[in-house]
Amino acid sequence: MSAANPLRFLIVDPLPGVQTFARQLLESYGFPADSIRCCGDIASALQQGLDFKPDFLISDSFPKAEMDAFGLHQHLQQAHPGCRLALLSFEITPELEARAAQAGARFVLKKPFTAADLRDTMRKSLDSMAQERPELHARMMQVMKAPAAPKAAPPRPIVLPPMQAPLKPGDKVNHGGKTATIEYVVIRHGELVVQLRGQGSLVPASQLNKL
Template sequence: MYNVLVVDDEPMIRRGLTKILESGGFGLEDIRSAENGVEALEQIRAFPPDFLFTDIRMAKMDGLELCGVVSREYPHIQIVIVTGYDDFAYARQGIACGVKEYLLKPITKKSIQEVVVRLLDAERKRERSLPSLAKSTAWIDAMEEAVWSLSEDDVARGIESLFGELRGKGLSTHQQTAIVADLCELLARKLNARDVYPLETSFRKESVAGSEDARARLVEFAASAMDALRTKRKGKAKDPIEEAKKFVELHLSRDFSLEEVADMLGLNASYFSQLFKQSTGETFASYRIRRRMERAKRLLAEPRHRITDISYEVGYADHPHFTKTFKKMTGDTPKQFREKLGIDS
């Protein structure tokens, strides 16, 4: 969908041109109008159109001056000059200002249709020739990591770098919106691939009113994703692996499962299991057993603790199972371990 601004100081021409554009079936979404160059420039700076139709002879700022400013500040906007025969030679100066097409008054529906078809063809060819930023994984990967780690500064820098690149390419509002929408969708897919929670983007190209609105939508999406993560993690904006380790240390004396820890962190159990192994080099079950046996060794070094009490203290209600596990981990039974320390059981 494309946006148009019609600029003419004659109300009848302004309304007539707008009506033809609206009824032509070109897929032009938003058609606005202004009666002079100053008013038009204000609208352009608030909401840059894809196509600009402008008269030449206007008060306050004429069409050629307007075209010059637009060409410098918004090179993506395709400009059409609407002019009378007497002004045509003067209007041709607009070529130096980036004017793409001319419409001679009195304008007809056919002439407008022919111009719009050429404008749309040029816009679509330009879109096809653009490198697809959505296929660049570097930005997606960086943003995924920033959102996942709840790094608001990195998220802000990522969004700023993206729009700086888009501005530098001189893209139209439509093109910027399309690229941002694609990136937003890919980012949601990457986050959802972690299998933590379903994330939807609510980013619809058709409902975006300009590049600043697209930027605001992306900021809103990233913020909502981080809020969802915080909620799932019970408000703890911390590394989930470190949180899991703390949980283990605090609950060694009782039985608990990987699923319980994953739920506490707001993570899918399968994903948490993979993440823990990747981060620590051992499975969660192995880590839990190792920490229990390390605590058991410390307690066994204190003569005042009975071995049966120690087994309960490190989460084993079944004393034979504790003895078997301890020997497997250390090579000695708890009794043998104490004897080597010179402690009588």
């Protein structure tokens, strides 16, 4: 593959917000849109990935799926041995960490995470991978340091959640004048949102005051 070709990324996560933010993050670094593909499930990722041959698989662990992220990674490596794995998971167990280490995972990021968490983790991982693999370093620098073409649209900025303090499951917050408990925290379309205990809808973090 020519050094002029950018890295290819396959993002696999059931949460559309995670897909959107990860794509936005990579595009903000200068990676072209056609070098990034997103899927919501393992089957779709396998179908696309065998043809796309990603250099970097960023995936939810999918622990309850018939084929989990490790199985997907193994199949993609058969098509492209240079494919690297990164994991996102709500539950990080010693078994998961051991399997991740065996698979050479670039990182394991615990869900829920903030926009800044994903940004910083991805930045460190890309820097590390560039140092370890000179051929990828050349491809990254081709994209990330080349001057923009005339009249080219600038990379989209990363939109960070409009929150003043970190929120996590179990926190007490004021919502509409009532005290509520946070059940889940997720990123949706680049915005931090939460699900309150006993409520089905998601609430933007900007509408909550932490107690």
